[in-house]
Amino acid sequence: MKVLPLIAGLVLAVLSPAAAAEWQIAQWDQTVHYRLTFNAAEATQAALRLTAVNEYEVFLNGDSVGSDGDWTTVEELAVELQGGANHLAVRVENWGQSNGSGLIVEVVAGDQAWLSTTSGLQEVWRWSGDPQQGTDWLTADMSEVPGWTTVQRGWLERPRLSGWDDSLGAEVIAGYPGGVDVGGEGLSLRTVEGENLALSQSANRPEVFDGQAESVWTIEPDELNSFARVDLGIQRLLGEVRVFTAGENAEEFAANTLQGYAVEVSNDGFQWREVGAIRGIADFAQTAVAFEPIFGRFLRVVATELDPLRRARVADIQVTGQGVAPAGTFTSAPLELGLPGQRKIYDRFRWTGQRPAGTALSMQFRTSNDGVSWSDWSPETGTPEADLQVPEPRDLLQYRVNFSTDFEDVGPRLESLIIAFAEQTPASAARVRVEPNKGVVGRETEFIYHLAVEFDEGDLGVERIRIAMPSLAEVTEIVPPPGMEVARTTVSGDALELVWADLWRQSGQLQLRFRARLLTNQFAFSTRLFSPEEAISLDAEEDTASDPETGAPYSYSVRAFDAIGPILDHVRTNPPVFTPNGDNINDHTIVEFVLSRISVPQEIDVDIFDLGGRLVRQLDTGALRGGQYVRPPAEGDPALSPGFWDGRDDDGTLVVPGLYLVRVRAQLDQGDKTALCSVAVVY
Known part of the structure; x- marks a missing residue:
């Protein structure tokens, strides 16, 4: 079905x-490929039972043996196993419908069973989120292939499954491409449950934290309280430890097993806390100790019970946690x-x-x-x-x-x-370049700006153009396209806007000359072209053609090779006296300032104090990068300025008339940069 x-x-x-x-997008598709290679004692018939969220196709030894698109039903397929290695492959597509993530599998042949599990050591489930071309992935050894990694715990609503008796203890397993889970209520970071956090981490006995069955920690009968310790690198939320005994059959597991061990956790590697223990071990091949989730960076397994006559041999130790991954990306x-x-x-x-x-x-x-x-x-x-x-x-x-x-x-x-x-656009193409492409932060530079625009039949035309600016610009020359005339030019601290007298609808080029100061290490003169329909605008592309004379590529960006002047400068209030009496006339002020050499947005404090030194108002500036923050043009909204003050305190009450001090402070790695000015409130 x-x-x-x-x-x-x-x-x-x-x-x-x-x-x-x-x-609108409210669900997210994701495709994951899974592989397991397992060994059968002889060629035989087997029952393959599985389901996956939401749709899957399953392959055995390179051949497709079934598919299904209803995750609530467990399908049972009759398959033929070959003696020796068998290659099981499953391609799963999750439609992001809040049904979970992952798959669950049983392969049963007589008294042999192979299950989906996160804790396999010799027969390991692996996954990849990369597109798989051809058929190699169906049968190849994926243990050393980049992009393939061991599975972790998945999730689905087992009560909604039909045809699953759950008697063998198969786990729901999953892989999460990009570290993101599409199967929940929205798009979110993946869980870390079932992930081996200790794999290949720094340890005193790396042979038991490498995920390999062949490398073994041997414990002599007289080495009671010896331990294997791992440094997880950072604090993690831990919840379970698994210990695997070396061996290939039941007899070897029984001969090599630990009799008991304790699990201890530490944050500094010196003070340890026991969080769980197991004694009188009866499950010789593999044991697990689960404990209440606890944060820890270091973990160790201490051998607390040994056979007095035989060595214990540990093949691997896995440490699993809870919570979510620290980062992830969905594309x-x-x-x-x-x-x-x-x-x-x-x-x-x-x-x-x-x-x-x-x-x-x-x-x-x-x-x-x-x-x-x-x-x-x-x-x-x-x-x-x-x-x-x-x-x-x-x-x-x-x-x-x-x-x-x-x-x-x-x-x-x-x-x-x-x-x-x-669907329609102001123009068919728009490309921007400027020169020069190098400058000095804090120094005024003359720029030449070129905008080439192409139009096709049906384009809406361009009514106005908005060009991002590094600071207040002084326009010295405008060369419009043939037949075009500029009706109005507006300059603000971060943009230059040109409005045409008539609609621009013929292919041509605009050239500008202006002077402005670079205030960050890099600045792009991004440009937006607006049609008469206000909701429709076009972002111009960077012209990346080559200069025919020099061969150098064009660009609409300028990069700094040096810097001069202060980081914080030109701090003042505009106007310095205002009357917040509700008549919409001179009823606010703008704290103006210039930030230089701040390329990554930083929190900037703009605080208002009375003459007694009491903090009256802390303005909400948000994170700011280098720029000239001044009063906007008349048609702009002054309330959007980071330095907007309406004469009210932090409780929303109008302050009393008088003189107030303004402090602008940039808290930077190289130290605080602070400047003061004053403002008068009168009624």
Whole structure:
């Protein structure tokens, strides 16, 4: 039975061919390949029972033997095993419908059984999230192939399974490409349950933390309380230890087993706490000690009971934990947004989900026309809603979600992603370059800016252009395209905007000369072209052609090779006197300042004090990078300025008239940078 998945994307609204539409994504597909090689004593018939969330195809010794798309039913397949090595392969596609992640498998032949498990040592389940070309992956030895790793614990709702008696103890196993789980309520970091946290970590007896059955720790009868210790590198949330006895059959396991051991945990390697123990061991091949989850960096297994006449031989020790992985990344398939083979422009995105304190979720995007040649990934954006800045128009869009957490027990989650786009575009192509491409931070430089625009029939045309600026620019020359005239020019601390007297609809080039100061180590003169339809705009691409005279590639970026001047400068209030009496006339001030040489956004403190030194108001500036933060133009919203103050204290009460001190402080690795100014409040 095959159950088709719901569509992964949905057009929420389309106003007209020229208007922006929205595409919603609320489920995420993921394909994982699994492999197990196991040995049968002889050729024989066997029963293969399995299910997987959501759809699978299973292969035995290179041949497809079954498939299914209903994870709630366990299928039983009659298969033929060959004597010696048998190769089991399963391709699983998870549709992201909150049903879980992973698969569960039993292969039973007489008194022999092979199960899905996270703790195999000689017959190991492995997985890969990479696309598998051809058929080699069905039978090849994957133990040394890059991109293939051991499975960890998966999850599904076992009570909903039919046809599964669970008598053999098979585990739900899973692999999580990118460290991300698509099977829950949204997209989230994978669990670490079932993952061997000690594998190949620094240890006093590395032979038992290497995942290999052949390397053995031998304990003499008189070596009571000897131990194997591992350093996990960082504190982890630990919950279970597994110990594997060396040997190949029941007799060897019985001869080589430990009689008892204790598990101890430490955070400094000196003070140890016993968290669990086992004595009088009767399961000779493999034992496990589970304990209440505890944070620890160091763990050791202490031999507390030994046979007085025989050596004990330990093949491997595994340490598993709980919680979520520290980081993960999900990369989508290419998206056509319901319009295959059609160019589109990508306006904005917004996402819903959860981002608890101490966690991070950021988005990146890229575009392509053919699915082969892709643009670079856009810079990471951590805000839940932002402009989509990618080369456009393009047929295909792809996104990447980056997750991280500082905690073992909590992580961020993406529940939905909405992309605003349009089929029609202001222009068919727009490319930008500037010169020079090198400068000095803090020094005024004259730039020459070139914007080449191409139009096709049906394009909406360009009404205005917005160019990102590193600081307040002084425009010295405008050379418009033939037949075009600039109606208005607006300069702000971070942009230059040009409005055309008539709609620009003929291919041509705009050239500007202006003077501005570079305030970060690198700056891109990104440009957005707006159509008469306000919701539809086009991000210009970087012109990467080569200069015919020098052969050097063009660019729309400038990089710094030196820096001069202070990091924090030009701190003042504008206006220095204001009257917050509610008449919308001079009822606020802007704390203006210039930040230089800060390329990574930093928290900047803007604090207002009365003359007695009491903190009256702490402005919410957010994280800022180098730039000139000044009062916006008349048509701008002053409340969006990081230095906006409306004359109210932190409780929302208007302050009393008088003189107030303003402190702007940048807390940097090289020390605090602080500047003061004053402002007067009158009524």
